[in-house]
Amino acid sequence: MSRTKNGMLWLILVGLLGLGIVLNVLGGPKWYSLSQLWQPSSQLIHDVIWTMRIPRMLASVFVGILLAMSGALLQTISRNPLADPSILGINAGANLALIIGGVTGIALSIANTVWLALLGAGCAFLIVIFLSMSKNGLDPLRLILGGTIFSGFVSCISFAVSMITNTTQQFKNLLVGGFSGVNYQQVLLLAIVTVIVLAGVTAFRTGFTLLAMDEKTVEGLGISVRTLWLFAAIFVILAAGASVAVGGNIGFVGLGIPQLINVLHPGSFKQNIGLTAVAGGTFMVFADLFAKTAVAGIELPLAGLSALIGGCLLFAIVAFGRQVARS
Amino acid sequence: MAAIMEADNITAGYGRRVIIDHQTLTIPAGKITGLIGPNGSGKSTLFNVLNGFESPMSGDIKLFGEPISQFSHRKRAQKIACLPQQPAAAAGITVSELVSYGRYCHRRGLNRLSKKDHQIIDEAITAVHLDEFKEHIVSNLSGGQRQRAFVAMTLAQDSPIMMLDEPTTYLDLTNQLDILNLLKDLNENYHKTIIVILHDLNQAAQYCDHLICLVDGEIKATGNPTDVITSDVLADIFKVRADIIYDKCTNCPQILNCQSLAGSGG
Numbered sequence: 001m002s003r004t005k006n007g008m009l010w011l012i013l014v015g016l017l018g019l020g021i022v023l024n025v026l027g028g029p030k031w032y033s034l035s036q037l038w039q040p041s042s043q044l045i046h047d048v049i050w051t052m053r054i055p056r057m058l059a060s061v062f063v064g065i066l067l068a069m070s071g072a073l074l075q076t077i078s079r080n081p082l083a084d085p086s087i088l089g090i091n092a093g094a095n096l097a098l099i100i101g102g103v104t105g106i107a108l109s110i111a112n113t114v115w116l117a118l119l120g121a122g123c124a125f126l127i128v129i130f131l132s133m134s135k136n137g138l139d140p141l142r143l144i145l146g147g148t149i150f151s152g153f154v155s156c157i158s159f160a161v162s163m164i165t166n167t168t169q170q171f172k173n174l175l176v177g178g179f180s181g182v183n184y185q186q187v188l189l190l191a192i193v194t195v196i197v198l199a200g201v202t203a204f205r206t207g208f209t210l211l212a213m214d215e216k217t218v219e220g221l222g223i224s225v226r227t228l229w230l231f232a233a234i235f236v237i238l239a240a241g242a243s244v245a246v247g248g249n250i251g252f253v254g255l256g257i258p259q260l261i262n263v264l265h266p267g268s269f270k271q272n273i274g275l276t277a278v279a280g281g282t283f284m285v286f287a288d289l290f291a292k293t294a295v296a297g298i299e300l301p302l303a304g305l306s307a308l309i310g311g312c313l314l315f316a317i318v319a320f321g322r323q324v325a326r327s
Numbered sequence: 328m329a330a331i332m333e334a335d336n337i338t339a340g341y342g343r344r345v346i347i348d349h350q351t352l353t354i355p356a357g358k359i360t361g362l363i364g365p366n367g368s369g370k371s372t373l374f375n376v377l378n379g380f381e382s383p384m385s386g387d388i389k390l391f392g393e394p395i396s397q398f399s400h401r402k403r404a405q406k407i408a409c410l411p412q413q414p415a416a417a418a419g420i421t422v423s424e425l426v427s428y429g430r431y432c433h434r435r436g437l438n439r440l441s442k443k444d445h446q447i448i449d450e451a452i453t454a455v456h457l458d459e460f461k462e463h464i465v466s467n468l469s470g471g472q473r474q475r476a477f478v479a480m481t482l483a484q485d486s487p488i489m490m491l492d493e494p495t496t497y498l499d500l501t502n503q504l505d506i507l508n509l510l511k512d513l514n515e516n517y518h519k520t521i522i523v524i525l526h527d528l529n530q531a532a533q534y535c536d537h538l539i540c541l542v543d544g545e546i547k548a549t550g551n552p553t554d555v556i557t558s559d560v561l562a563d564i565f566k567v568r569a570d571i572i573y574d575k576c577t578n579c580p581q582i583l584n585c586q587s588l589a590g591s592g593g
Contacts, residue, residue: 076417210428212417217477219380220411221484222404222432266419266464 006275009265013278017061020285024057025049027293051183059182060288061281062190063247064257066239068280069197069273071254076269077211077232080140081259085121085240086251087144089151093124094244096158098174103165110185117245121237124154129233137215155249177248177303179288186246193242197235201273204231209270250284250303252310257283260313331356331488331520332377337386339369339376345384346372347544354488354537359514359521361535363528363555365565369544370524371412371492377522378409378490390488404432408481412492416465422476423461426451429483451482454517455509471502478509482517489513490522495530503527507534528565532556532580540564556580562588 026032032045040046067085074083085091097120102108106116131146132139162168162175173180201208207228210218218225243250257280261272287309291300332354340346346369354360354377362370375381376388379395388395390406398406408429416425429451430444440448452461455475460468465476474494481489491510495503511534513519525531531538532552540548540555542564548555553573561567561582566589569582 206431206434209417210431213428214411214413214415216380216409216411217414219400220378220404220407220409220481220490221428222401224400262419268417268420268424271419 006265006271009261009275010278013275013282017278017282017285020282020289021057021061024060024285024289025053027289028053029292029297031293052181055184055187056179056182056288057285058187059179059190059246060284062187062194063179063243063250064253064280064282064284064287065194065277066190066197066243066280067250067253068257068276068283069201070236070239070243072258072269072273072276073201073208073232073236074254075258076208077229078138078140078143079212079214080144081262082144082255083147084252084255085236085243086249086253087151087255088128088147089124089154090121090128090236090240091244091249091251092151092154092158093127094118094121094241095174095249096120096154096161097123098245099158099161099167099171102171103161103167110189113245114189114242117241118237121241121244124150125233125237158249174244174248175303176301177250177306178291178299178301179247180292180299182246190242190246193238197239198277200231200235204228205270205273208232209268212269248303251307252313253280253283253306256310256313329356330354331391332522333387333389334377334383335387335389337376337383337388339372339381339383341372345544347376347383349386350544350546351386352539352546352549354520354522356520357514357518358536359510359523359534360537360539361531362522362524362539362541363526363531364541364547368541370541372544373541374490374492374522374524378407379403380409401432404484404486406486407488407490408484408486409490410477410481410492410494412496414477416473416477418466420465421462422457422465422468422479423448423452425465425476426479426483429480429485432484447485448483451479454482454513455479469502471498471505474498474502474506475509478506482513487518488520488522492524493526494523496526503530510534528556528561529581532582533574533577552580553578556582 025037026034036045037049040049071084074085074088075081094117097116098108098113101112101116106112128143128147128150129138131150132143134142159175162171168175207223210221210223211225211228215225258276261276261279265272265275287302287305291302291305294300330353334350334352336349336351338345338347338349362373364370376383379398382396390398395403426448427440430440430448452458455478457472457475457479460472465473468476494506498506507530510521510523514521535552538549538552538555539546540560547564548560556571558569558571561569566587567585568588569585571580571582573580
């Protein structure tokens with residue numbers, strides 16, 4: 001029964017993703033008809049589709065996949081279903097690094113955004129891990145509480161820095177999240193990171209699945225917890241850093257999507273990571289469609305939109321009595 | 328009595344706190360060794376250095392005659408399967424998935440389980456009598472069934488040594504006996520060397536071949552149950568006065584009429 005349910009979910013999600021991809025390309029300030037995709041009626045429409053909408057659609061799918069996977073990874077390795085790169089301040093760290101970089105005059109080229117975002121994400125992750133260490137190793141509750149406070153703190157600094165330097169308009173995409181103006185270079189960056197993270201998670205999926213058990217049991221099974229943690233951290237930082245470098249600080253995808261998949265199809269990391277990745281891409285491509293089409297002439301802030309949906313999901317999860325923290 | 332593990336003059340503890348101070352012991356091969364002692368006597372500390380989770384501050388631990396520090400995580404897990412107190416399974420996994428984790432230390436790079444792996448997993452599930460529950464979710468099982476599922480996981484590691492930290496705590500009497508009989512069965516029919524921390528001295532006396540009695544980080548008595556479970560040991564270490572009777576068939580000592588000596592200063 002579980003197998004057919006799994007198959008059904010795959011079918012539905014992949015179908016939705018396909019639909020979302022097509023709608024996302026067709027939708028915008030001006031909706032195009034399907035036939036414009038292969039027979040654009042003017043050069044302008046052709047250009048809009050191929051230089052603006054398709055890279056934007058691709059970026060949203062990749063970022064959705066990356067954020068959902070990094071959330072699932074963090075939830076497993078920290079044994080805490082509330083973990084997520086935005087809650088733990090990893091996204092905020094990448095964000096702050098980019099803003100500081102931009103303000104101090106580093107040209108935000110692709111290469112520069114990558115190293116800045118990775119540096120920021122990495123530092124933030126290290127600080128949060130350090131904050132949550134107790135005598136008995138990593139304390140899941142401290143991780144979440146420390147991470148949340150740290151995340152809020154760093155986000156405030158980001159806003160403060162850009163307010164003081166009068167650059168809120170320049171860093172609008174970073175601060176409120178969004179994919180307008182994404183180019184193919186950025187898409188290529190996201191594609192490379194997605195391939196690395198997918199390959200890495202596939203290679204280590206059994207190990208990551210085992211990390212969900214208590215540390216002593218894991219060690220008894222002959223697993224080097226440290227090595228696996230290191231790899232998991234690298235994948236999370238890569239995924240979160242690249243996502244922020246392109247789409248800004250988009251929250252709650254990493255939290256909500258793995259949770260949602262777990263509710264629909266309870267299972268281990270290994271069983272659910274594929275579904276989670278597809279669901280993340282699907283969610284993001286629709287969220288982006290909504291952001292650019294819901295209110296005519298205005299781009300809704302994607303971070304706010306995502307947080308709104310994610311917040312509702314979180315309430316539902318807590319209300320339906322899922323365990324929020326295991327210690 | 329051949330030793331499968333030896334600890335020579337080991338000191339162990341956490342941080343700077345010394346808990347086990349210069350102790351020497353051997354674990355006989357093919358036997359069930361029970362670690363007993365009052366709460367806080369250092370049983371868990373000793374357990375965690377013997378299985379290689381923590382390194383001792385000084386002294387050597389040898390596994391099959393070689394220093395345990397030279398074993399990689401994986402190699403060590405191939406020799407010692409270890410079940411900690413109150414293990415926690417990931418949410419949503421089935422019994423056969425859990426048991427398959429025991430094969431982790433044998434796999435080579437790939438994630439796929441081989442035919443042999445599947446066979447060993449099935450055998451382990453059969454050994455703990457959970458065949459009907461193979462596809463059940465672990466967290467939905469009863470306490471006793473869950474514990475047996477974890478024992479099956481350690482069994483699937485296919486290691487000559489099994490170490491269990493208080494496997495019967497939090498179980499009712501039937502399930503306690505179930506687990507202990509299972510250990511006896513694994514020892515006799517699968518030739519496992521078993522090291523187990525037990526609280527119930529009567530159960531320890533009944534099921535173990537060899538006992539190591541710890542108090543304040545010091546090994547106070549060691550040997551077969553008849554030598555260790557004596558009224559002197561009970562009075563000195565556990566601060567209880569008790570009568571000891573010997574089982575007619577097995578000559579195994581059993582404790583009756585316990586009275587605490589702790590309060591009376593004796």
